[in-house]
Amino acid sequence: MENLPNCPKCNSEYTYEDGSLLVCPECSHEWSLESGNEEVNVIKDANGNVLNDGDAVTVIKDLKVKGSSSSIKIGTKVKSIRLVPDAADGHDIECKIDGFGAMKLKSSVVKKA
């Protein structure tokens, strides 16, 4: 099974392919997978604000870190995020966090600072 991206509008996972378009059955949004289509790359924070490369965000819940005894605390500020729109595992933000180094986060656990 091909792994289709979630709907960029409502984040539904029930998207399907219709020719060269992807279709969301939940909000009827149609979009193209072709690169250069800005809408494909829309990633939103927990409040629904659109995130951009270079944005600063705040972590909204404590996050356990694999291989570390400490966790990323709620309220941690993260500068200069990099978006990964096609992240298969849902970790669509790459960033560096003081004390942890390079990390991947889900956009659902941050809000725009």
Ligand SMILES: [Zn+2]
């Ligand atoms: Zn949708």
